[in-house]
Amino acid sequence: MDKEAIELDSVVIRFAGDSGDGMQLTGTQFTNTAALFGNDLATFPDFPAEIRAPQGTLAGVSGYQVHFGSNKINTPGDHCDVLVAMNAAALTANLKWLKTGGTIIVNTDGFDAKNLRLANIPEAENPLENGSLDKYAVKRIDITKISRAALADSGLGTKEIDRSKNMFVLGLIYWMYNRSIDGSVEFLKSKFKKNQAIADANIKLLKAGWNYGETTETFVSKIHVAPAKMEAGVYRSIMGNQALAYGLVAASQKSGIPIFLGTYPITPASDILHELSKLKNFGIRTFQAEDEIAGVCAAIGAAYGGSIGITSSSGPGIALKMEAIGLATMLELPLIVLNVQRGGPSTGLPTKTEQSDLMQALYGRNGECPVVVIAPQGPSDCFHMAYEAINIATRHMIPVFVLSDGYIANGAEPWKFPESKDLPEINVGFAAANTSGDKFMPYERDENLSRPWAVPGTAGLEHRIGGLEKQNVTGNISYDADNHEFMTKLRQDKVNKVADHIPLQTVDNGPDSGDLLVLGWGSTYGAIKTAVNTLRDNGKTVSHAHIRYLNPLPKNLGEVLSKFKQVLVPEMNSGQLVKIIRDKFMIDAMPLNKMQGQPFTTAEIVKKLEELV
């Protein structure tokens, strides 16, 4: 039978299961297929810090939400239309994200006595039996049983078969949304090319899932989500950490200066190391150091030698690096510090997102130690901001912080990627050999107050630098009172000079003046954009500006803000940018805060906006 397709603008699916159930892979595969089909989309992986938390428990639930549509998609969606729940714990932990009337696809085998107990559900209150799911469309499938039956002759053990059952789910979802399984078949062939039996089993279950949708009466219709009307061009799907890595490589290639990454593994930043360590044929040196401090110090050593020194980490690792970042500021060497923020303080919430390291980046070093701070506003913007970080660091001989976060790092979106020939030039020059016979002056400055990059191996440039206060021009140690005041101001002026080279602040959405401006930074972009659109669609006047350059701020920011009666600053912290704005511009900016390790939902911002306009 050929079931008819219903047309929808957008759909949100949440895959939820045990952390060993392969939900991240299932979600990623669906995302890639939707992207290739031409949907716009946004994703949100939500997983526990433990690699294998106790099986079947609430702590072990791993989720992946994907929002895809035929219109512009800015967020992974507040609530889902379809919830896949592989066991009782996954259902319990995720039901709150399902829209009333939404569809639940449950693996009934995950609701046996043991799974109920592990999910802290009394057996008498099995949600599949007690009527508590009546307001949803529940599709009960014994996925485990079907998978085992389908692979009975495969020669694989039960454990291996059970590990493949996520492919049944993927196949079924492909059928529901009228998608081809071909891309995933290719993926499985390549992923398991060394183990034909496993590849065959996964592909068989993928097809079994698709056929299940086609032949059973469980689903009466398919759903069709047309390709989005996006700007013409060539697209790919990109995740934040991947884009950061590619932006760095692009800047290295464009400038002709090799990359040296000194780092230490930490969630959620490690993927930057993984990406770059693959790219040896780009001349990239990656160094997995003994600790966070050695990572940044090795990057500084490489920068001193004429490489682009990069270090990557997350909150607690950044805290350890701060003394060395102060040294880089004093040495006036280019250094890139990538902070993929996570919930803090201390170890905090390693796999959860937060924007709580802005103050740390701006002020978290001893002495007065200003650095440049920039922040991407989404996964693909990571490419541009990483590229920009290297451009700024090398032009101004200064450390540059890039503040990403866990939400951006692991989120995916379609990206109309640039060609390298269209990227801005990065003009970096090392100081030339000094044959004049005059003593080389390492702290002589150009129009940006930037000093020469004088690398070892260059004749006549022998000089000594260090963390002790420097005399301007000569670079010699100086304890002189006036010199220290001069140099303290100079280091700030160096940062201020960067403002001459960055774009002016624009209003992203809505009129340039009015009653209310929503001012955001970093990963809140999508939620704010959608919320402001919602109000504007309802005839309200609201505007949205998003700051990507946090230090120095764009020169015209004060002017932009002055044209609005109210400014609201939503942040995933208890109010950090809002303090900066109030401090610099003396305006009564209002905070909107969320400290739950979760991104803002659109509804949360809409609610606040409705109170204000």
Added chain:
Amino acid sequence: MSTLTDQTAPKLTPKDFASDQDVRWCPGCGDYSILKQVQTVMPDLGRKREEIVFISGIGCSSRFPYYMETFGMHSIHGRATAIATGLKASRPELSVWVVTGDGDSLSIGGNHFIHLLRRNLDINVLLFNNQIYGLTKGQYSPTSEQGKVTKSTPYGSIDHPFNPAALALGADATFVARSMDRDPKHLQGVIRKGYDHKGTSLIEIYQNCNVFNDGAFEIFTEKSSKKQEALFVEQGQPLLFGDNNEKGIILDGFTPRIVDIGSDHTADDCWIHNASDGVKANMLVRFFDDPAMEGHLPRPFGVFYAKERPTYEDALNGQIAAAIEKFGSGDIDKLIAGRETWTIN
């Protein structure tokens, strides 16, 4: 990578390696001698000044780079080894030297110290050991002897000290040596051997702090006791010491024993030093007795262990060369586009 050195350049002198900065160590400090020996050895290395980089951490010894007319960085406490690692890994053709002290390398920088040694970058580490914190005015250090009374240990230190040479061998260092500020020729020789060794060279230098720990190594350095208490090891030579080399060390099973040469034993019976023997080197660095102890072994000086193994930078840059050979130089547009793209018209 090829060296930058131009062999036709006129030979430099020790003076060419002295910077224009006034040396500001306390008068009588052992650091003066070490600086002089390093400046003396430098011209013989045949390297240009701009190819040489001295990196230090924090402490009295770490002022060293300011006095060398080479490239230099006075960095932060304990991290010189890590900074030098990044520099050497990315610029293998440079001659990279780390100047550090017992506090800098063994306390705050202990972690980076052992990891540099195991990775084996071709870096020369000059560890000035004065068994005291001088710059902070006299607290005990991780090499101070137990019971030491200092400003921070008025009742005597209760810390068991590190034996830096043994620590280095434990970290799989490929070159481990000890010398002293008061023996210029010996120090010059060891520095030169350290430079010639391809791999990390750890040179522990006993250095007198005449202000806060005067005479700490006197028994090994003063004429009156040196020959009895210091054992100078030379490759292929028997372990002999004493005013007229009248004493020797033999291996009695696994136990080193002091014997008199002449009566029961000849020099040929003695332990013949072989710096490429890791097992014996581990025993030799354990000659670490308190000289006040009855029947103590003499303290050895010289190159205890030297055995090359591939350096980190060669392996790192070798992987890059191999990847370029195999895949060709990276194509940034291909990388950005990835494997799967789609076109919207």
